[in-house]
Amino acid sequence: MDDVVVVQGSGPVGLFATAMLSKMPRAQLIVVGGPDDRLRVASDFGADATVSIAEYPDAESRRQAILELTGGSSPNRMFEMSGAPTAFSEGLELLARGGQYIIMGQVSGNQVMSRPGRITMKNLEIRGAFSGSVRHYKTALEFLRMHQEEIPFDRIISGRYQLDDVDVVMRRMRDQEEIKPVMIVD
Known part of the structure; x- marks a missing residue:
């Protein structure tokens, strides 16, 4: 260790x-x-x-x-x-x-x-290592489930935007002003 x-x-x-x-x-x-x-x-x-x-x-x-x-x-x-x-x-x-x-x-x-x-x-x-198989995604989702109470995973979501704001979001991601923005489609 x-x-x-x-x-x-x-x-x-x-x-x-x-x-x-x-x-x-x-x-x-x-x-x-x-x-x-x-x-x-x-x-x-x-x-x-x-x-x-x-x-x-x-x-x-x-x-x-x-x-x-x-x-x-x-x-x-x-x-x-x-x-x-x-x-x-x-x-x-x-x-x-x-x-x-x-x-x-x-x-x-x-x-x-x-x-x-x-x-x-x-x-x-x-x-x-590049991307992963479905098995890897399943493992990642299981990790999220097991540790959701102790690790604040929601902190990765840095903003929520309408689809019309895609240009703004792309600029903010390029400039590292966003970690992981979410696009909301109505």
């Missing part, structure tokens, strides 16, 4: 992962992301600590913040949920030797700079 777990990203997927990981044995669960309202949700979902990308705007300052939070221990497990072009390379550098890295956020066609030798030299396990 000495795992230090880091979730990169505080969007809907990163927040749900935070909730699920908060229920698993670990020493510490840290979420890296922003903006601050999303980090507050991450704390409400069970994160032991958060690291703001606004407060720590570069990879080295985030690494130092995480090491300070962990007493110098690098994470054993990381979950890349952000989609940020720099997240993968940052994770490779941060992960402890023998660590496990789950990549979900890197779905765009962006090319990223990384040092593949880090995977070999640190003996890292890297696994990609």
Whole structure:
């Protein structure tokens, strides 16, 4: 139970992962992301600590913040949920030797700079994950049902809008002013 777990990203997927990981044995669960309202949700979902990308705007300052939070221990497990072009390379550098890295956020066609030798030299396990089968959705819904009293899942719903407001909603999502808006169709 000495795992230090880091979730990169505080969007809907990163927040749900935070909730699920908060229920698993670990020493510490840290979420890296922003903006601050999303980090507050991450704390409400069970994160032991958060690291703001606004407060720590570069990879080295985030690494130092995480090491300070962990007493110098690098994470054993990381979950890349952000989609940020720099997240993968940052994770490779941060992960402890023998660590496990789950990549979900890197779905765009962006090319990223990384040092593949880090995977070999640190003996890292890297696994990609994209979407899921009906079985996975069933598991997620069961998790929601089991933990609905202790985790405020409604905090992910950031607003309710009429269908006519779709342009406003899309802009607000792009600008990270929404976590998960709901469109109401009359």
